Amino acid sequence: MDIPRYWRLKDQRYKLQGTRCNDCGHLSFPPRLVCPECKSRNYSDYRFKGRGTLYSYTIIYQAPDRFDDQAPYLVGLIDLEEGVRVTAQLTDMTLDEASIGMPLEMVIRQICEDGARGPVLYGFKFRPPFTGQRDSA
Template identity: 75%
Template sequence: MDIPRYWRLKNQRYRLQGKKCLDCGNLSFPPRLVCRKCKSRNCEPYEFKGMGTLYSYTTIFQAPDRFDQMAPYMVGLIDLEEGVRITAQLTDVLPDDVQIGMKLEMVIRQIYEDGPKGPILYGYKFRPVLKF
């Protein structure tokens, strides 16, 4: 059970917190200690809005053991509005309704349950933008 990892990553999992380089303005997610563009270490936390479009997706039928009970489920690559791409599960949508280029928004969902007595771990997933 990787409780320390989930605790450590809470700002990423719940708030999409990455980094902004104070020297060149480059944004990164996941957060990095060294700016990929200008190699500066002068970076501060930056929260992404969680809005994006779908770059690619897959439905996983054979899953790693921890996710075995949840299969099949969908995972996508999402291009965030701020120009950064991230990996996340897709939720609240059926495989036939998913298309590359569709608009998505971040939501907090259960990532997995560590057995009947273990903790439930939460984090970001993406769903189609709700229309009102």
């Protein structure tokens, strides 16, 4: 399996790290070597806070091979507070709880297992924000 890919993507998967253009301030996720707005190649790493709202969602019934054992599951497009949109699974909710506009926060979860002997892959998912005592748990 593509271990180098998962190692390479760890800052994105675990820290939601994209780029900020040093010339025009445009934020990108995923990271981009060339700013899509001003075309500058001068950028810094930028870590998104991981809070946003749901732009759209789907319930996947027929899943790609590696996700087959999870189906049905929710995938959404999430508008982050910083004005960037990301794709992620939605978690900690039932299938019928998803609704466009709901607030969400990022959380690290298991994404999938690559077969019986393959690595377990982790990364970000989004859930409704916790407000109670479980925050400190």
